[in-house]
Amino acid sequence: MLTIENLSVHYGGIHALQGISFDVPEGKIVTLIGANGAGKSTTLKSIVGLVKPSSGGVSLDGEPLQGLQTKDIVRKGIVLAPEGRRIFPNLTTEENLALGAFARNDKDGVEEDKRKVFKLFPRLEERRKQKAGTMSGGEQQMLAVARALMSRPKLLMMDEPSLGLAPIIVKMIFDIIRTINAEGTTILLVEQNAKAALEVADYGYVLETGRITFSGPGRELLADDRVRSAYLGESTGKK
Amino acid sequence: MDIATFFQQLTNALSLGSLYALIAIGYTMVYGILRLINFAHGDVFMLGAYFAFYAITAFAMPWGVAFIVAIGLTGVFGMGLERLAYRPLRDSPKISVMISAIGASFLIENVGIVLFGGRPKSFPSIALFDTVVRFGSISMLSVSLFIPVITVVILGILLWIVNKTKTGLAMRAVSTDLDAARLMAIDVNRTISLTFGIGSILAGIGGIMWTMKYPQLNPLMGIMPGLKCFIAAVIGGIGNIQGAVLGGFLLGFIEIMIVAFLPELTGYRDAFAFVLLIVVLLAKPDGLLGKNQTVKV
Structure with missing residues (x-):
C-alpha cells in the first residue's frame, strides 16, 4: 500500500535519512525500531509531508505523494499520531476529536466513529468536556490515537505511542493497536520499546543512523541475536 | 462632578473603549x-476610514453601501497584506517577519x-449618527x-465564529500547534x-466608527490608536480575545475618566496607556x- 523508495532527508548539515526503502503492505502492522536519532520520526514526518525529502519518495497505492501538502496527504488517508501526542491542550476531548475528523463532511459517519472510539476508550467518554491538557499522560495518548482514528485512516502511523506511560497503559495501547488492525486499518508503528513493537508487528525494520540495517518478520527479528543484544537489552550468550 | 457629567463621561468611555476593543482584537488574533x-x-x-470616505465622497455611494464596501475592502487588504508581507516569511526567523x-x-x-494627501479631511456628516440625543441634562451624539x-x-458574532464554527475550531488549532493542525488536514494558510x-x-x-465620532481623517491617524490598542491587547493578555476586549475597555475608561476627574492631566492623556502597560506588566507579565501555560510532557 505504502512504498518508500530511497528516501533521503537532510536537516541543515545532517544527513538524517540516507536512502531508506521499505513497504507497508495493506492490512499489516509494520514497525520501525531503532535508537534515539536513528531517523524513525523523520521517516514518519516525511511520509506525511511535514519534512521535505532531499531525494527519493513515497507513494500510496502507486501514486506518488511528492510535493503534496500535509493536509492533502492526510485527506488521502494517511494519518500520524505524532511523537509527544501533540493533542490540543486548551481544547476539550470532543473538540480534539472533531479536529481529527476535520476533513470529513459526513456528519453521521463522524458521530458513528465518535461512538466507536468512545467504546475503544471509555475513559475518553467520561472526559469528553474536559480540556485535554488537564488529563493524565495515558489519557492524552488515548486521545491522540482516538483523534487519529477519527479521520478513518487507511494507514495509521504512530510515533512512540508508549513513551512515558505506565506499563499497564502501554499494554492497553498495544492491545488497541491489535484491535484497530484487526478491523482493517494498516499500521506503521515507530517504537523504542522494540520488544512490544516486534511482538505485534507482522514485519519489522531496524533503523540505525539513517539506514535500514535489518529487516524481517516481527517474530524473526525478536529472535535475532543481533537485534536482541542491541535493542532488547538481552544478553545473547555469545561473547 | 455631578451625576449628569459622570454619565456623559461614562458614555464617552464606553464608546472609546468599544473602539479600542475592536482594534485590539485584530492584534490579539494575529498574535495568537x-x-x-x-x-x-x-x-x-486608517485605511478603513479612508475607504469609507472615498466611497461616499468620490463614488457617491449611500453611506450604508459605502460602509459595507469599505469594510469589505479593508478585510481584503488585510488578507493581501498577509499574503505579500508575511506569508513569504513563514519559515523565516520571527524577527524578519516583525521587521516586515x-x-x-x-x-x-x-x-x-x-x-x-497629508492634509486632514473631514468626514461627511451622516444625520443618523450626528444627531444630538438628550437624556435630561445629558446630551451626546447618537x-x-x-x-x-x-x-x-x-463581539457576539466573533465569539460565535471562534467557538462554534469549524473555521473557528481550525483557528484555535492553528494558534495552538501549527504542525499538529496540519496533521488534522487543516489548510493552515487559508x-x-x-x-x-x-x-x-x-x-x-x-x-469607520472612529471617524464618525472624531470626524477628521489623516494618513497617520492609525498610529496612536494602533499603539494603544496593541497595549490594550497586551494588558488583557495577548492571544486572548476576551482579554483584548477587557484591555480595550479598561484603557478607554481610564483615559476618559482621568481626564474628566483630573482635567489638569489632560496633556498627559496619551501617556496613561503606557503607564498602565508598565504597571500591569510588572504585576502580571502575562x-x-x-495564562501562564504549563505544558505536560
Whole structure:
C-alpha cells in the first residue's frame, strides 16, 4: 500500500535519512525500531509531508505523494499520531476529536466513529468536556490515537505511542493497536520499546543512523541475536 | 462632578473603549495564530476610514453601501497584506517577519500621504449618527450610543465564529500547534488568511466608527490608536480575545475618566496607556487574562 523508495532527508548539515526503502503492505502492522536519532520520526514526518525529502519518495497505492501538502496527504488517508501526542491542550476531548475528523463532511459517519472510539476508550467518554491538557499522560495518548482514528485512516502511523506511560497503559495501547488492525486499518508503528513493537508487528525494520540495517518478520527479528543484544537489552550468550 | 457629567463621561468611555476593543482584537488574533505583532494593523484601521470616505465622497455611494464596501475592502487588504508581507516569511526567523510588519506600516502610511494627501479631511456628516440625543441634562451624539451597541453585536458574532464554527475550531488549532493542525488536514494558510481578514474587518469597522465620532481623517491617524490598542491587547493578555476586549475597555475608561476627574492631566492623556502597560506588566507579565501555560510532557 505504502512504498518508500530511497528516501533521503537532510536537516541543515545532517544527513538524517540516507536512502531508506521499505513497504507497508495493506492490512499489516509494520514497525520501525531503532535508537534515539536513528531517523524513525523523520521517516514518519516525511511520509506525511511535514519534512521535505532531499531525494527519493513515497507513494500510496502507486501514486506518488511528492510535493503534496500535509493536509492533502492526510485527506488521502494517511494519518500520524505524532511523537509527544501533540493533542490540543486548551481544547476539550470532543473538540480534539472533531479536529481529527476535520476533513470529513459526513456528519453521521463522524458521530458513528465518535461512538466507536468512545467504546475503544471509555475513559475518553467520561472526559469528553474536559480540556485535554488537564488529563493524565495515558489519557492524552488515548486521545491522540482516538483523534487519529477519527479521520478513518487507511494507514495509521504512530510515533512512540508508549513513551512515558505506565506499563499497564502501554499494554492497553498495544492491545488497541491489535484491535484497530484487526478491523482493517494498516499500521506503521515507530517504537523504542522494540520488544512490544516486534511482538505485534507482522514485519519489522531496524533503523540505525539513517539506514535500514535489518529487516524481517516481527517474530524473526525478536529472535535475532543481533537485534536482541542491541535493542532488547538481552544478553545473547555469545561473547 | 455631578451625576449628569459622570454619565456623559461614562458614555464617552464606553464608546472609546468599544473602539479600542475592536482594534485590539485584530492584534490579539494575529498574535495568537502567528506569534506576530502586526504593526501595520493601525494603518489598516486608517485605511478603513479612508475607504469609507472615498466611497461616499468620490463614488457617491449611500453611506450604508459605502460602509459595507469599505469594510469589505479593508478585510481584503488585510488578507493581501498577509499574503505579500508575511506569508513569504513563514519559515523565516520571527524577527524578519516583525521587521516586515514595521516596513509595511511605514509603507502604508507614506503611500497614504501620497495618495490621500497629508492634509486632514473631514468626514461627511451622516444625520443618523450626528444627531444630538438628550437624556435630561445629558446630551451626546447618537454615534456614541451606536458604537457600544454595534461593538457588542460584532463581539457576539466573533465569539460565535471562534467557538462554534469549524473555521473557528481550525483557528484555535492553528494558534495552538501549527504542525499538529496540519496533521488534522487543516489548510493552515487559508486559516491564517481568514484570521487576517476578520481582524482587518474589525479594524475597518473600528476605523469607520472612529471617524464618525472624531470626524477628521489623516494618513497617520492609525498610529496612536494602533499603539494603544496593541497595549490594550497586551494588558488583557495577548492571544486572548476576551482579554483584548477587557484591555480595550479598561484603557478607554481610564483615559476618559482621568481626564474628566483630573482635567489638569489632560496633556498627559496619551501617556496613561503606557503607564498602565508598565504597571500591569510588572504585576502580571502575562496580562490580566493571560495564562501562564504549563505544558505536560
